[in-house]
Every structure is written in C-alpha cells, then in structure tokens.
Amino acid sequence: QQPVQSPQAVILREGEDAVINCSSSKALYSVHWYRQKHGEAPVFLMILLKGGEQKGHDKISASFNEKKQQSSLYLTASQLSYSGTYFCGTDPRNQAGTALIFGKGTTLSVSS
C-alpha cells in the first residue's frame, strides 16, 4: 500500500514556506523522508518513529501523527538548494527485513 503524497508539485520563491504531506492507509512504525535531485540518489533527511514526535534539521522539520498515519514535512524560509523531489518512505513494521514503501514524490522548485 503505497503512501499518498500531496501536493504533487510546489513552486516557491526563496524565503517562502512549504508543507508536504504523506498519508498511509496502514499502521506505521516509522516514516522516512528523502530528497532526490535530478540524476542523483535519494538523500536521507530524517526518520520519525511512532509516538507523534517532531524532528527538525536546520529549517526543515517533520511531524508524525500516529493516530492518523500521516506525516508532514515542513520547509521554512526555502533556499534554492531545497529544490528537488521529496519522497516519504513508510515502514509498517519494526522488524529486520522491512523495506520502505515510497510515495510517488513531491517536486519542489525554488526560484530566486
């Protein structure tokens, strides 16, 4: 069951904020966020574990609502370097051998 990401695309000017959402129909143990630039490998951003925690890294933060099986990625005061496609990867179980199921991605374009 592939998680659903929204919106599909976001266009921003430098300094603006954005929110990317990831919803799953299955109970989740964790949500992983990645950013992929064109022609490059996905780069790990952060993991959120069940428990509703919120994490932050520089001006990028995320939350995980376990009851709703939803995660949101918050990008504040966006920079040109934030451009890329953001994927959430969901992990329904906490067992060795669990692979991430990725959404279709949200493309973020930041211009000056």
Place this chain on the structure above:
Amino acid sequence: ETGVTQSPTHLIKTRGQQVTLRCSSQSGHNTVSWYQQALGQGPQFIFQYYREEENGRGNFPPRFSGLQFPNYSSELNVNALELDDSALYLCASSLETGKAFFGQGTRLTVV
C-alpha cells in the same frame, strides 16, 4: 557521500539478455534493499537481503533475483530483459531498521 557504491553507473542491454548489477554497502550495514525507479516515480521495492538471506520481496517476477555476500555487498540479477525493465536501479544499505543510505544508482536501458 553515503559510502554505498553501485556499478556500473550506466548500462545498455538488448531485450532477452541478462544483466547483473552490483552494490557495495556501507561498512557495518547488514541489510541491503534493491529498488527500481522509473522516470518520474518513487522507488519501487524489489527485494531485501539481511545477513545473506532474502528477507522480503516486492511485486517483481522471479526473473529478478539477488545475492548478498559475507561482506554484505550484493548483486541484482535480471534475466530475460524486457523493455519495461529500463529504469534507475537503486540499492540502499542500512543497519536493520535504521536509516537507509542509497547508492547513486545504475541506469539500465533495454533496447
């Protein structure tokens, strides 16, 4: 720089041929997962190896197979290539359920 290396970076094969892709995982990581990423799509899970045993498989036919070696490096083999197999193939290494680090991928083109 993730420490995960894939080879080759690009490959062109003819329909019906066989291909082997290789992945050298990050030091100490005992889990390797393989993904297929079509253009404009998210990575699709192929299978995962944990301590040299296949430990999970996605919705891919048996002609997709793999191996993990004692040093935790891994191979992805695809037999009887089809045009739809053209994609970016990514491997990701992790320590069990921890964060996964992706290699730069192998771009496979089937003609």
